[in-house]
Amino acid sequence: MKRWLIQNGLFVTLASERPTYEGWLSVEGDRIAGMGEGAAPAHEAEAAEEIVDGKGLLFLPGLINTHGHAAMSLLRGLADDLALQDWLENHMWPTEAKFAGDDVYWGTSLAAAEMILSGTTTFVDMYDHMGRVAEVVEQAGLRASLTRGVIGLCPPEVQTAKLNDAVQFARDWHGKADGRIRAMMSPHAPYTCPPDYIERIVAAAHELGLPLHTHMSESAAEVAQNVRDYGTRPVAHLDSLGFFSRPSLVAHAVHLNDEEIALLAERGVAVSHNPVSNLKLASGVARAPDLLRAGVTVSLGTDSAASNNNLDLFEEIRLAALLHKGVSGDPTAVPAAEALRMGTLYGARAIGLEGVTGELRPGLKADLTAVSIAKPHFVPRTDYVSHLVYAANGADVAHVWVDGKQLLRGRELLTLDAERIRFEAQRCFERLRG
Template sequence: MRSETDILQGHMVVDNGRIVSLGAERPAAEAVEGAQRINGAGLLFMPGLINTHGHAAMALLRGYSDDQALQVWLERDMWPMEGKYTSNETRWGTALALAEMLRSGTTSFVDMYDRMDIVAEVTEGSGMRGWLARGAIGLCSEAEQDAKLREAVAFARDWDGKANGRIHTMLSPHAPYTCPPAFIERFVQASVDYGLPMHTHMSETVAEVARNVEDYGCRPVEHLDRLGLLARPSFVAHAVHLTDEEIALLAARGTGVSHNPASNLKLASGVAPVPRLLAAGIPVSLGTDSAASNNNLDLFDEIRLAALIHKGVSGDPTAVPAFTALQLGTTAGARTLWAGEELGMLEPGMKADFIALDIDQPHWVPRTDMVSHLVYAGSGRDVRHVWVDGAQVVKDGRCTQLDEERIMREAQLCFDKLNR
């Protein structure tokens, strides 16, 4: 992942959750004595993908409402259904999403939702790596705001570092348009007090930006900067509508952007200015958003979209080349999550989060440029095995830690109940 020609035929040794060695030479017999061996013939190994924005439990609402205006989708269809969620829906919706993500090669994911204790429990059991935050909407009474902030902080403090370090936590005021400024400032203060990073939605739609200007006299980037959020380790989802000044300010603050191309297209929000963000040196990673606005959680789809749409929209066929798109889904995702030293690449010392794709199929032939194949022809459905922390979590296309049959059955029951 440091260079696009950096593809190796050789051997990788993993021990205690980390990559020990990687090279063309066969490792010495004593270095691998008693080790489990995996034959990589016909497989392409690469770092696990990193999905930096989503709401896993909404997988229950996949296909429930499509091709609607944003407000109809959200207010008529999503919110009432989400309002009926209990712990049971959160549990099985999250499990459904994690099964889909793991099977399609995503090893780390970001989740912003509620009932996060449940999300964390499911994450722990799945073998997946998660950056989790209680997403808080502040359009409510002060008492409710207090309760949400308390819950968000308690969750973040309880779970950070759990599951053998696979679970990380963050603080997430939902968005500038759903949180009063004072509420966001309280989250920023908690972020300082407890040393937690922050994540929020920002500038997804034109309407939301216009409302920000009307309500607060400035656009969302300046607004969040005034509230102190951008001074914290933070990244924002969407960032579709940005001025050059806003891009410069995000770059100056080191704020990451989670680009969600499928969701932004499907909800007709627009196309984020990714080439300009990259030119400014901003860490741009990829997110699926929820399965209700995508409607799949295969990050390979986002990688391909990121490589395709910016060319078509800008008229520049060299915009977001294949290798850049692949980096968005791997190394840039790791950097966004302050884990660039441990994730997103296969190198000695890094965590052993990796996937193996079945390339013994026509769409991977001929062997020309494997990075190009991964981006333009590959798919999460080509993923055959997945490891996180050196433990195999998908084998022959099936999750090993999650009971897929039961998850699909329970998810259907949950949906049927919600839809009654």
């Protein structure tokens, strides 16, 4: 196994007593082997096959994006400034119905390039043609939790075909790409999947031993529809169907009452907070501070580039810190360090990877993002966690590693052909809109 060393760097630990330190970090194979302040011990330097000079760089855990639809990068800018249901039913779904496997492959490749360039090392993706998504993850070197999202507004035989497809994808890809790919099961949403269909998906998740993921309570209209159709709000509805009997991650969770927050906490359900997408679609502002206080794991997601319109998780981190201050009138609502945890540690926790990634700690996977601090907005050298949250952006990312393998060096993608991806993505879009 290759052993290499970073010297003279600044490292983010997110520990309350010492959130950053100057020093060294060593990697052996795919894991962090050691780390410490000051100069690296002589034996670390002697054992290193490669030494990376960390001067002018701030190293943090790779960012974790817990909700998205990567292939929808092909739809960026297609239908902006619309309400959620209009956006979905009249623009997104009709165009997505034309997607073939190649469209998903190149759209996901475009998203993968954007995520690596902005420091994301792990992402959750819910879509169709998931085998093609997995191919991109394997090639790009990223870590991902992937799920074939299913919409149940179709005849019973089509429902069964979709569920079988989701199960087969999970069997084919869970644990593949040297363990970097994990599978989930996903009914798209309570309003797009009949109750008995959700129960079938839950049963499949139990059989396969997999977590569940869904959209939930994204808009007020969705909640009202759930009450009309089933006599209850989405949280109680999903609970009654056994959804929370598996480790569960729900996206959005914007419209919750106190009882629902308490139930999510009791069931150990994690939430993917998507502040930019929720604002753009005027879905509302999730009660993230209340969820955090209740003990719910709140992570961050970009949703798709069609509703964001970028995949820069630094933007979600900053907005998570700022937005809740503004709407609550409390400047302490989401402190900078907590917002950064939402994009790293809490993201890992939300998808069952705590103790695997999401932190810089010996024994964990060597998933690292290095940000260049040789820029005006990182001066003066006061609080680097504050700078990362309130001043940094994805363009500051210089290098990225996953499993100890470098994916980005000096802003150059090492595992993906950016020029080819841009060309093919544009070609796919023109065919879809032709």
